[in-house]
Amino acid sequence: MFPFSSSASAPLAHSLRLPSPSPLPPRTPPSHLYRLGLPNFRRRLLLLRSVSTAVRAMASEGGEDPRLPRIASTIRVIPDFPKPGIMFQDITTLLLDHEAFRHTIDMFVERYRDKRITVVAGIEARGFIFGPPIALAIGCKFVPMRKPKKLPGEVISEEYSLEYGTDIMEMHVGAVQPGDRALVIDDLIATGGTLAAAIRLLERVGAEVVECACVIELPELQGYQRLGGKPLFVLVKAA
């Protein structure tokens, strides 16, 4: 199961607002658990205990990176968080497994160390966990992309759509220069709205976004189509 890489469709013009994402579909536990004929409470218990049930690593021709099954198996799925119907992909259990965490960082570092990346932009807050180790390993800057009013200096802001309403992402003025080659990091891509906002902020200051990288993708939400043509690299796809 190799890391998955996909290119989006034709790039959107910068002036286009990205379409509002459709409401998240209700999530049900994987069908094989229903076939077991278990009562509801036991099915949920299996979900909570079975970290790999709803997570599968990407397939690729050529063979499977032996690190991926361990990484995928450490991700815990929490049903009905933050609200009923959502199957939340919890990476905190990955962080409890030192080897899995190390493998995760290694796989990103191996991909990006020879790509002349000059800045890693991590999205608050879980992008702050994965981004800095990558930046340190490849010897480049780390830039936090934050919720409003957290960054103390002068900022530029970008509004983006949520399922209901909008939010704002900010970046410090002067953190990124024209010509910087940027990698955007978050733990997970869902609708792609957050990553798209980060891309726009970086491009507004003249950086080139080389790629977006996440541990997990929720492919049904097709977030990769909202990245303005920028490629996406993920380690694991979640059903």
Place this chain on the structure above:
Amino acid sequence: MAVCEDKEQDPRIRRIASSIRVVPDFPKKGIMFQDITTLLLDPKAFKDTADLFVERYTGKGISVVAGVEARGFIFGPPIALAIGAKFIPLRKPRKLPGEVISENYVLEYGTDCLQMHVDAVQPGERALVVDDLIATGGTLCAAISLLERAGAEVVECACVIELPELKGREKLNGKPLYILMESH
């Protein structure tokens, strides 16, 4: 930014100190905010910061690094990865998806709450608490409480910067504090 007088003048610390930006009147008038984002823009300063902590904690049997949201998430994981420990995020309410334990703590006006996942830490584990800065010590005190309630032994708290006039050091339940620099 004052480098601690009682420290050996490690040449790396001067560069780290000079890379930190002070932003006046943030988040409100009269506060001189210590901005570590400029440290993160200097790859050598950031690497030296991580190395200084790693050198101190390697080989001390520390199996847990707990980082306080959100800037503790930047400094904690590199230390955890280098010393072979797990990383535990300590978060504001309703961010962690699983079952949590909570600890309230006092702010200048009002209270706040810090949470940790149940079962993140096993009894007897040796833990390090990491944040970018210690001010009043309220947040670190809550972090220590969470870890101790779960049965861990907090070995030390580690921050890049201390604001010594706020006496946060006295709020750490007797736990030692290690810092790279003070700001007066």
